[in-house]
Amino acid sequence: MNALPAGLNRVVAFLVAVAMIVVGAAAIAWELKVTWVRDRIADIDASWFDRAPDAGWWVYVLAGIAVGGIVIGFFLLSVNARPRKIGDVELPGSDSSGTLAVSPGKIANAVADDLAHHRLVSSTRSKAVDDRKRKLLEITVIADPTTSFDDLLPVVENAQRQIRGALPGSDLRARILIHLEKSKGSTQRVS
Structure with a gap:
């Protein structure tokens, strides 16, 4: 998520949280018969709530x-x-x-395609994203669950070397996720 959406989400969540805390604290204080809260609420004209829906401005x-x-x-x-x-x-x-330029998405697709042809890899997915001002090539490697992580690690490291070699000095980074797919007919459940 970029900085702007993350910041807006945090501001909105903060404002909603503050409003809920204030209303919740007032309700708890009312139930506990806190004098200061009861005095403030007693100052409110209760008949206003009955009159307001009949006013022309209400709608x-x-x-x-x-x-x-x-x-x-x-x-x-x-x-x-x-x-x-x-x-x-x-x-x-x-x-x-x-200017020499390259599309990061095409690099991600090329690396994912290369990985997909490896004997240990079942399939791959790739995308180029901006994650909080970090440019990432995200490649998901899907392999059989019987495949050893130690066997996959050199394959993934080679892919990362290829990306670094293709983009020397770039701030573009690779995020390679390894997903071991569920074996067919397996009823094992992880809790």
Whole structure:
């Protein structure tokens, strides 16, 4: 997740948490008969709550709150659902005469394709993402559960060397995840 969505999510979660803590603490204090809280609540004109729905402005306030909530909700959804793709990476050798660039997604696909042809690997998935201002090539290696991790490790390390060799000096990093698929007919459950 990028810094902007992560920051917005934290701010919204903080504000909601503070509101819930205040309301919850007030309810608990009311039940415990805390004088200060009961005095503050007693100062509120209870008949206002009966009169407010009959006022002409009430419908507009409710509509404004509903529209505001929907707009904020769609804004948060759009910020969180936006693609986290990264642009082309500039290669060494670029100068004033021209820029050499490569698509990180194509590098991830090439490395994943190379890994998929290895005898220990069943399949692969790949993507290039921006994860909190870190450019990552995320490659998932799927292998049979009987495959030894020690056997897969040199294969994965070779893939990482290939990525570093293809992008010397780049801030692009590889994240290779190893997933051992569930064997067919297995009823074993992990709790």
